Amino acid sequence: MLAPLLQSSIYRNLKYRPLISLSQNQIPSISTMRHLTADLIYPIATPPLPKGIITIDDEGTILAVSPAGTYASEDLAYYRGILCPGFVNAHCHLELSHLQDQIPPYTGLANFLRPISALRMQFSTATIDQAMVAAEAQMLRNGIVAVGDISNDATSFEQKRQGNLRYHTFIEIVVPFGDTLEERISQKMQLGIDLLAQAPRNNGNTTSLAPHAPYTMPPAILQAIDEINAPNAWVSSIHHQECNAENEMFQTATGDFVDLYHSLGIRIEQFFSPISANSSQYILRQWQNPAQLPRLLLVHNTISTDADIRALQQTQRPITWVFCPNANRYIENRLPHFDTFRRLGVHIAIGTDSLTSNWQLCILSELKTIADYAPHIPIAELLQWATLNGAQALGYERDLGSFEVGKKPGIVHIGGINPDSPQITAHSTVRRIV
Numbered sequence: 106m107l108a109p110l111l112q113s114s115i116y117r118n119l120k121y122r123p124l125i126s127l128s129q130n131q132i133p134s135i136s137t138m139r140h141l142t143a144d145l146i147y148p149i150a151t152p153p154l155p156k157g158i159i160t161i162d163d164e165g166t167i168l169a170v171s172p173a174g175t176y177a178s179e180d181l182a183y184y185r186g187i188l189c190p191g192f193v194n195a196h197c198h199l200e201l202s203h204l205q206d207q208i209p210p211y212t213g214l215a216n217f218l219r220p221i222s223a224l225r226m227q228f229s230t231a232t233i234d235q236a237m238v239a240a241e242a243q244m245l246r247n248g249i250v251a252v253g254d255i256s257n258d259a260t261s262f263e264q265k266r267q268g269n270l271r272y273h274t275f276i277e278i279v280v281p282f283g284d285t286l287e288e289r290i291s292q293k294m295q296l297g298i299d300l301l302a303q304a305p306r307n308n309g310n311t312t313s314l315a316p317h318a319p320y321t322m323p324p325a326i327l328q329a330i331d332e333i334n335a336p337n338a339w340v341s342s343i344h345h346q347e348c349n350a351e352n353e354m355f356q357t358a359t360g361d362f363v364d365l366y367h368s369l370g371i372r373i374e375q376f377f378s379p380i381s382a383n384s385s386q387y388i389l390r391q392w393q394n395p396a397q398l399p400r401l402l403l404v405h406n407t408i409s410t411d412a413d414i415r416a417l418q419q420t421q422r423p424i425t426w427v428f429c430p431n432a433n434r435y436i437e438n439r440l441p442h443f444d445t446f447r448r449l450g451v452h453i454a455i456g457t458d459s460l461t462s463n464w465q466l467c468i469l470s471e472l473k474t475i476a477d478y479a480p481h482i483p484i485a486e487l488l489q490w491a492t493l494n495g496a497q498a499l500g501y502e503r504d505l506g507s508f509e510v511g512k513k514p515g516i517v518h519i520g521g522i523n524p525d526s527p528q529i530t531a532h533s534t535v536r537r538i539v
């Protein structure tokens with residue numbers, strides 16, 4: 106009975122061999138198992154496979170990762186270039202998408218931040234919603250499958266519930282130094298807890314609390330946030346060492362951030378004393394029992410030094426160092442010292458930041474900027490930052506980030522690559538194929 110069935114037109118068209126033998130009265134399930142190949146497959150969790158083969162079911166779940174030659178060439182869908190897992194955008198602000206082109210590039214961080222609060226209020230709900238829809242569609246087109254996204258309010262929650270992308274929503278707690286601190290901390294924490302309850306949790310979405318940055322994080326805030334995140338093992342995130350002014354504020358209470366406080370009418374000298382150490386040290390001094398604290402994403406790290414990185418790594422708190430190189434170019438026009446982080450063997454992931462401070466939401470574009478600045482970094486390492494490390498940073502590595510049997514990571518095709526000497530260049534292209 107089986108032989109005639111296998112010769113039937115259904116099986117000839119499906120072009121695959123059943124994995125199990127069937128008894129006479131079993132009806133085979135007609136699933137569209139597919140074999141995809143490319144000049145180079147980057148499974149990420151295992152070494153690259155020249156002309157390797159990814160076998161998926163019709164849901165996109167990985168059934169096998171095989172070396173070249175495992176299947177007949179007529180059974181394969183071939184892509185010129187690279188196939189890698191879907192990208193993870195470890196840092197974004199979907200709710201700021203409507204502010205694209207509202208703040209010019211290269212102003213420096215303090216000047217960038219100054220107009221944002223007022224600007225956010227000047228747009229209709231419809232405009233804000235349309236911008237988020239378009240921004241999300243752009244991420245999907247560019248091969249992004251999951252996002253670590255900062256939210257100051259519930260604006261983006263409905264879009265995230267649609268289930269087009271998987272989101273970890275970091276509810277951001279911003280508390281400037283100043284008067285009536287205790288009262289404001291308690292208000293902001295309550296608001297954050299209310300938002301936690303509303304944040305999307307369908308479709309594998311997750312959420313937690315996150316401080317904004319050291320310069321808007323009076324001492325009690327980090328501990329209050331960790332007290333909520335830690336018992337749940339929830340990941341947190343903070344903008345970190347994005348510019349020299351941040352360090353200057355903590356070292357000597359001078360510089361652009363102190364001026365920013367003054368321009369907001371806050372005499373920060375009355376509420377804040379410098380610590381003769383930089384913002385990295387300031388964060389460290391807030392931690393009690395760091396080894397028991399959940400993962401923290403340190404975002405930007407543009408000016409972090411060898412000593413800063415070592416000091417934070419020594420605490421045994423799990424840290425992911427997130428780079429958003431195009432946002433660094435947009436705002437400060439400088440880039441982190443990638444090799445310092447690489448030499449110290451730290452865990453690195455990639456983010457885009459928001460459309461307010463970037464030209465696009467595209468992880469490949471971030472990798473292009475890194476590859477242009479530091480062409481000696483191997484492409485396999487860049488792709489790991491962009492996929493598995495981001496998935497691990499957000500706690501999504503069980504499903505996303507690598508080609509491993511049982512995962513459903515999405516499949517991205519990177520074209521414009523010379524397979525004999527693979528490197529991401531300005532000519533490289535990206536599209537999601539699964």
Ligand SMILES: [Zn+2]
Binds near residue numbers: 197458
């Ligand atoms: Zn950001």
